[in-house]
Amino acid sequence: MPIPENYAKAIEALQATLSPDSVTTDAGVLTKHSQTFGVSKGLGHTVVVFPKTTEDVVNIVNISRENRMPICAYGGGTSLEGHATFSDTGGISLDVSRMDQILEIHVEDGDLVCQPGIQWVKINEILNEKGIPLFFPLDPGIGATIGGMISTGCSGTNAVKYGTARGEWFINATIVLPSGEVIKTRRRARKCSAGFDTLSLFIGAEGTLGIVTEVTIRLTPLLPTRVAVANFPDVGHASKASIEALNCGVSLQCVELLDKYSMAGLNSYNQTMRQWPEKDSLFFKIQGATQVFIEESARILKEVVERNGGSAFEFAATEKEADDLWLARKTAPMAGLALHPGARAMITDVCVPLSALPQLMTNIRKDLDASGLPAYTLAHAGDGNMHALILYRNEDEEKVVHDLVNQLAQYALELDGTCTGEHGIGVGKKKYLVNELGSSTVELMKQIKQTLDPLNLFSPGKLYPDYAKSSY
Amino acid sequence: MPIPENYAKAIEALQATLSPDSVTTDAGVLTKHSQTFGVSKGLGHTVVVFPKTTEDVVNIVNISRENRMPICAYGGGTSLEGHATFSDTGGISLDVSRMDQILEIHVEDGDLVCQPGIQWVKINEILNEKGIPLFFPLDPGIGATIGGMISTGCSGTNAVKYGTARGEWFINATIVLPSGEVIKTRRRARKCSAGFDTLSLFIGAEGTLGIVTEVTIRLTPLLPTRVAVANFPDVGHASKASIEALNCGVSLQCVELLDKYSMAGLNSYNQTMRQWPEKDSLFFKIQGATQVFIEESARILKEVVERNGGSAFEFAATEKEADDLWLARKTAPMAGLALHPGARAMITDVCVPLSALPQLMTNIRKDLDASGLPAYTLAHAGDGNMHALILYRNEDEEKVVHDLVNQLAQYALELDGTCTGEHGIGVGKKKYLVNELGSSTVELMKQIKQTLDPLNLFSPGKLYPDYAKSSY
Structure with a gap:
């Protein structure tokens, strides 16, 4: 009101x-x-x-x-x-x-206290500059801030190893409620069993329930990493290799799937200093404290890849080589955009159970091809989280894009998945929420919103569907 | 009412x-x-x-x-x-x-759907019997059921590696609300960014907000483990070794601290087939998919122990030896009880930031010694979570025990910790909650309780303090 x-x-x-x-x-x-x-x-x-x-x-x-x-x-x-x-x-x-400061660093406890406006990238830079061998592992888009990361319920490529914002990375937060009351959700111990964790209400609430003003985040040891890449005959084989890799006892930090269209995009874009086989490919990031760990991990991973029809297993033995290989993964999302100057991009994400990823990618690829629009898909394969980048140039094409996004969300829901694995609901995905969660669950969310923000002043129009029972 | x-x-x-x-x-x-x-x-x-x-x-x-x-x-x-x-x-x-069934197992997705009455031990037995190399890693007391584990916000020795019930182990749950409405909190994808996670409201709510009737739990690969033990001159050195071990890049599943009193108790109890040095000791559980991983881990860990004043580093090279060593850790909590037949035990837990654990243990040990009551302390050192077992025989001694429990909670709060790391609030610890979380946070918890259970019929008298503003 x-x-x-x-x-x-x-x-x-x-x-x-x-x-x-x-x-x-x-x-x-x-x-x-x-x-x-x-x-x-x-x-x-x-x-x-x-x-x-x-x-x-x-x-x-x-x-x-x-x-x-x-x-x-x-x-x-x-x-x-x-x-x-x-x-x-x-x-x-x-x-x-302007609330972008680190307030306290507790090296022994493995945590730090910061304000919500600081970027995760900046936190890791500061720790690195200070020679503290710890880092904060949630890695959504460059530029994302801690407050936004809480509010979106973010994650990123590191989720395979470290999970998401819904895990235990945010130890406590100071939050201003719509009433003007200030809460600090809990104290600084790693574990706490003193009732339900009120902070979890604000993770993924998209700013509709409170505004975060101070946060204690948990840090984790920064370990040497290496990168491996392999090609597969199709997404199904890549997906099976990904699942087996998750379970083989190697410390995997990331498992990323770039489909053959994305790999072709990388070649056309030509910014990675090499030409890639235009095949469905997995990029692995492996952790190992010592060379012994790294070599043993590469050996095991190569076996997993080959057992699942993979070929051209390439392992970056040095940090420099690893950075070069990973550059391809980092470049992929932007390659599509750069190849179509003047086009606008719709970037969307969905997430499904691991085994359903090939079905999801096969389904949407048919529709993408039929649309005739340039489109690139890649996946955080270790989490079943797929992203699509679809390019368009005018209003007619934009309508087609919206239909494709709807179709992708429907496929994900049919596969027991979600309309968003890490981007959030915001404005555009409210319409899927009742279908995804059921009206009783959405009504509970609205009751909580009503309880905390009876005047509906915090981020009105986001998250809660317009058409269910209560007033939001 | x-x-x-x-x-x-x-x-x-x-x-x-x-x-x-x-x-x-x-x-x-x-x-x-x-x-x-x-x-x-x-x-x-x-x-x-x-x-x-x-x-x-x-x-x-x-x-x-x-x-x-x-x-x-x-x-x-x-x-x-x-x-x-x-x-x-x-x-x-x-x-x-009687709601103790596994309903679906999704091996490739690494999850299963079960009813709330099944024990975590049973789930892992069934997976083992079926030859599925996955397990559910939350390990509170033997006999604990999935529904209770959610409601208590449980954890256990494995929290070092896998975190707690507040992490991402419970993918979704079907819950009956006090209104009789049934919600299913989300679908089965590993990641979901579709609003705040309503399930997290019920984790640690101790049955005051809803009753869980079906749950999808995430599984993780079951890897070979080995055990190592070392002695330290004092709790401070053990604690420093524990912190360094957490950060050294070895895959640690557990880091348990048994103080010299508990080690003496083990010797008196004499059920572990050997006599132990009566010193503050760390028990490590290490994971390694292959012998190469295990040997390299043992080598690194030994260095960490010795760098922190540890001695008598003992590494169990085989699974049998590892089980024998770990038996000591498993026996410790009961040794104290068994040594004092007829005595009753108060078992309590608190949790503090990692670096504060030695101070906490030193403080409470003085009080325990002054009381003259038999008392044993041990800690999930990798989480800063300390347990005390205090024995008493009559009402006078019981009063002393309650004073000691109060004192321990106060020490934990003074060290920015919590009055409970994994046991929960229940009836006995309600009185600490406002002091620990602040009245605004507790009031928010009560508002949510009031919204979901306006008649206060779900587990009345638990969790919410009696003396704050609202009606609970």
Whole structure:
């Protein structure tokens, strides 16, 4: 129940409360905060604020509530499902970029305390600079911030080894609730059995239940890694090899599947200093503290690959070679985009049980081919999480893309999977949620939303479907 | 708001709805369901029911609600904080022991679907019998059931490698809410970013928010393990060795610390076929798919131990030797009890950041020694999770024990830890919760309880402190 006629009063109150450089209605800044990769999926914001402390956030939330002006937290701006936009209300964009400090590092405990605006990449750079042999292993898009990573329930290529944001990487968080109350979800011990973990409510809630202002994250030892690549006759064989590799006792950090279209894209793009066999391929990242571990791991993995019809097993024996090989995996998502200058990209993800990945990829490939649009698929094969990059140039093609995205979500649901493995629901995927989770589960989510945010001011229009029972 | 005068009517309705052998008011059965290790921490139940299906549970919950008769789920009966009892209301004990089946095993996906009454030990036995080289790694007390493990937010010795119930081991669950609604929290993909994970609300909620009736659990490869033991001059050195071992790149499944009192207890108990040095000792469980991995791990670990003042490093080169060594760790908790026939035991746990473990153990040891009561402490050192077993024989001594438990919780909180790392809050630890989590966090927990269970019929008297703002 936003009240737009109050917004001017709210902006005045924000200006009176925060430092002058912390509140802006500059059109360029507003536009930037409403876009993802240059594409806006909703209306713009009315004002952008840059808090520095938890107290600032409390003040902003109180002004938002008193004036019924919606509020939406903004982290790295890397989310892909319109999380940063307002659908029809306008409101306050709360940009956490000035809350980007590490506050404490506890090396022996293997954790650190930080603010929500710091990027995971930056955290790992700082640890590296300080010579601390620990790192934070969740690796969504470059530029993602800790607050956004919590709110999206993120993961990345490292999920095979380390799991996701829904695991135990976030030990505690300080969170400002829609009421203006501040909670700290728990203390700093690694384990805690003192009731349900309130932090888990906010992981994947996409900013609809609270705004994170401080976080204790768990770190893990940084170990030497190496990379191996192999080709397979088809996605089915690659997928079977992936499953066997997960179970063979080698410490695998990543198992990535690039299909033959993506490999062809790499060749056309020609930025990896070599030509690749245009076959469905697995990229493995292996961990090993010593050379003995690494060599034994490579030996076992090669057997697994060959037993599953793989060929051209290539193992990077040095760190430099490993970086070169992995560059192909890192380049793949952008190769498709670069090959079609002027085209726009729809990037989407779904996730299915491991054994269903070949069926999923076969199904959607037929539709992609039939559409005639350039499209590249790759998968975090060790998690059953598939991404598609589909390119389009005009509104007609955009409609086709939306049909393809719908079709992909349907395939995933038919295979007991989810419409999103790591990108979140945002605006675009709300329509799948009841089908995926059932109306009772969605109604429970809405009840919790109603309990915490009865005025529906925190990120309205995101996550909760528009058409189920309750008022959200 | 239970209404005891309705209970007879409720029991009639239960008898009319369930099969005759599924409802009992037999005094012996009622007593058994109100006790933990033979000790009752609350009043008894009025009736015990044995559902077989989700539909049975829905019917029972509806009868409970219609008659305002509280309901408390009963799993393996292994919890230590009075979870199975009613404090002052009486009610329905819902025993899930007849819901103990594995419904589906998905070997390639690495998961299985089961009912809540099956024990984790049984699941692993069945997988072993079927020759499936996977297992479920959460290992609380023998006899614990999947439903209870979710509700307690359990863990065990394997948490070093695999984390806890709060991690990603429970993929989804079917849950009956106090309203009688049935939710299935999500589908079966390993990763899901479709909103916050409603299942996490029920992990550690101690049955106060819902009753689990079906669960998909994630499995992990079963790898060969070996055991190593070493002695240290004091707990501080052992703790430092433990931290370095966690970070050295060896695949450690467990790191257990038995203090010199526990080692002396093992010698007196004399059930491990050998005499042990009575020193603070670490027991490591190492994983390795091949002999190369195991030998390299042992080599690295020995260096870590010696660098931290450890001595008498002993490595079990065969599986048989490993089992013999680990027997000491398994025997330790019971040795103290066995050495004092007729004594009762208070078993409690707290958890602190890793580096604070020596301080915690030093502090409480002074108090334990001053009390004159026999007491043994051991720790899941890789998690900072300490257990104390304190023996007493009469009411005066029992009061001393309660003071010691209070003191231990206070020490843990002063060290930024928790009053319970894996046993839960139940009845006895409610009083620490506001101090530990803050009143705003506890109030949020109560709001969620109020939203889901407005009549306070699910496990009343557990978890939520009696003295904070809201009505629970």
